[in-house]
């Protein structure tokens with residue numbers, strides 16, 4: 001199967017009350033772990049690449065790894081640019097085989113965000129590629145994206161209609177309390193998402209796909225393995241899965257998961273190396289990390305996203 005856009009996936013997810021997982025890819029083992037899980041569960045999939053991933057693994061390697069995954073797994077896969085910072089990186093990914101890009105103009109003024117997003121949409125649509133925009137600011141750190149708690153801001157529902165109609169975006173990332181990284185809430189702070197804001201946005205944008213970034217749940221199972229094997233991730237805390245399930249049933253059609261993959265991979269590698277200091281074959285520890293990635297993605301698909309058997 002060739003790469004697809006997210007148009008059909010989102011339409012079916014919206015109508016079916018589930019969400020598509022958008023998983024960040026950085027190397028072969030991560031691509032394999034994610035796509036094997038989705039392939040076995042017959043789930044549609046979004047593989048996303050950040051600017052940091054392109055810097056680390058190189059654009060061509062990532063595209064070719066995803067193409068290999070398409071040969072090995074008979075499921076629809078969209079290849080998406082995560083957090084495109086400007087028109088140039090979006091254009092480079094559109095010209096380089098991606099089927100979806102995000103232009104993140106959320107750090108600009110409302111008018112400048114509209115201007116850059118509209119420019120990307122015009123170019124992308126002329127090439128058959130879809131575009132995700134962002135309104136509101138998520139806190140946290142992810143690759144090149146850094147926003148302090150003080151600068152974070154919920155999406156204003158009264159801005160969404162104008163933003164979508166003037167830019168022509170195909171989906172919209174919103175800020176309702178999720179954040180990037182493995183420390184989403186302070187110790188003792190009760191995790192909370194503003195479902196009232198999501199509901200208000202949905203009223204103003206009927207049948208329009210919404211995207212949640214920073215939606216890892218930071219599995220305490222993997223945190224524990226990392227802690228027990230010489231790591232230090234005390235106080236790591238994510239979004240509770242029941243909140244993500246609630247989001248998946250709503251207008252949220254795309255849920256981004258990155259930190260959970262990092263934790264799963266690291267837990268596997270750490271466990272092998274900590275227990276066997278003489279190990280030096282990379283396959284020995286990477287295969288355990290890859291198996292963790294696969295079981296994490298299978299869990300997300302069946303128990304959180306609800307996208308199994310929807311390919």
Ligand SMILES: [Zn+2]
Pocket residue numbers: 083142180213214256
């Ligand atoms: Zn993000």
